[in-house]
Amino acid sequence: MASLGQPRSSEQWVAExxxxxxxxxxxxxxxxxxxxxxxxxxxxxxxxxxxxxRRELEQLAEDFVQDALLQILDKVxxxxxxxxxxxxxxxxxxxxxxxxLRLHRWRTLSLERLVSDDIPLFTFVGDERxxxxxxxxxxxxxxxxxxxIIREDLTERQRFALVSIHFQGVPVPVVARELETSPNNVxxxxxxxxxxxxxxxxxxxxxxxxxxxxFGEP
Amino acid sequence: MxxxxxxxxxxxxxxxxxxxxxxxxxxxxxxxxxxxxxxxxPAAECFPRVLAHLKQCPHCSDIxxxxxxxxxxxxxxxxxxxxxxxxxxxx
Numbered sequence: 327m328a329s330l331g332q333p334r335s336s337e338q339w340v341a342e343x344x345x346x347x348x349x350x351x352x353x354x355x356x357x358x359x360x361x362x363x364x365x366x367x368x369x370x371x372x373x374x375x376x377x378x379x380r381r382e383l384e385q386l387a388e389d390f391v392q393d394a395l396l397q398i399l400d401k402v403x404x405x406x407x408x409x410x411x412x413x414x415x416x417x418x419x420x421x422x423x424x425x426x427l428r429l430h431r432w433r434t435l436s437l438e439r440l441v442s443d444d445i446p447l448f449t450f451v452g453d454e455r456x457x458x459x460x461x462x463x464x465x466x467x468x469x470x471x472x473x474x475i476i477r478e479d480l481t482e483r484q485r486f487a488l489v490s491i492h493f494q495g496v497p498v499p500v501v502a503r504e505l506e507t508s509p510n511n512v513x514x515x516x517x518x519x520x521x522x523x524x525x526x527x528x529x530x531x532x533x534x535x536x537x538x539x540x541f542g543e544p
Numbered sequence: 545m546x547x548x549x550x551x552x553x554x555x556x557x558x559x560x561x562x563x564x565x566x567x568x569x570x571x572x573x574x575x576x577x578x579x580x581x582x583x584x585x586p587a588a589e590c591f592p593r594v595l596a597h598l599k600q601c602p603h604c605s606d607i608x609x610x611x612x613x614x615x616x617x618x619x620x621x622x623x624x625x626x627x628x629x630x631x632x633x634x635x
Binding site: 366408409410412413421424449492493497499509510514516517520521527534537541543 | 545554555556557560562564567568571574575576578579600601603606609611614615617622
């Protein structure tokens with residue numbers, strides 16, 4: 327891979343990307359930076375692409391970089407100099423890669439089945455010592471309360487988002503696609519669901535320390 | 545669900561705040577956050593709401609970790625190239 331070459335200041339990056347004559351060279355160089363960033367992401371954070379051969383990986387990385395370059399060109403005039411330009415730019419290619427890979431991985435799975443009421447939410451493993459009957463009783467009270475809040479107090483979209491992400495490990499972009507909304511709005515749905523759970527527990531005087539102790543916090 | 549993960553989930557429930565940032569706000573701030581961290585400055589203290597969001601949002605947390613790795617690598621490679629420029633005879 328080509329060297330990063332003579333480094334530009336953030337101001338130089340912005341000036342050249344906004345200048346019609348200088349833009350082409352700047353984009354060629356920026357492409358190299360973005361390729362490095364996306365390779366770091368793919369190699370260190372995504373074992374789901376480890377089966378790809380070198381040519382496939384290069385094509386995938388190139389596709390992500392091209393998408394990111396378009397987004398960066400569209401937004402370059404919003405760069406405020408609060409970070410290095412390259413760090414600011416890397417976000418775009420990493421976000422494109424993270425989102426596209428997750429959407430692809432989950433494309434065939436039925437989310438409705440994952441969040442169906444038939445699937446119990448609170449089935450635990452990892453309890454090394456069988457709890458005493460009193461602890462079991464209190465645990466069940468807390469779990470019943472949380473189950474009731476999830477089933478009855480959350481809206482359908484809040485419940486879907488919370489259960490998908492928190493219980494089934496569905497990535498946020500996948501839930502956003504299913505709900506035909508943005509990842510930002512999915513976060514807000516989950517946030518509101520968490521608030522209702524927290525308020526419900528506190529209404530019944532269960533503190534964080536209480537709940538953690540009952541569920542085996544050492 | 546493993547009990548350890550359930551207890552983490554309980555902590556996340558109780559850590560919920562009214563003034564949490566959304567993903568778009570964190571995306572806007574994350575480059576500054578990462579650059580501060582790499583420079584050894586107290587990013588978590590200066591951006592507590594960014595940190596709180598990263599603890600709640602797996603997608604943004606994933607982006608943060610990858611961004612940090614990429615920015616750190618750039619820092620290290622530029623430092624290495626600078627050393628080579630300053631001391632060409634050693635290579």
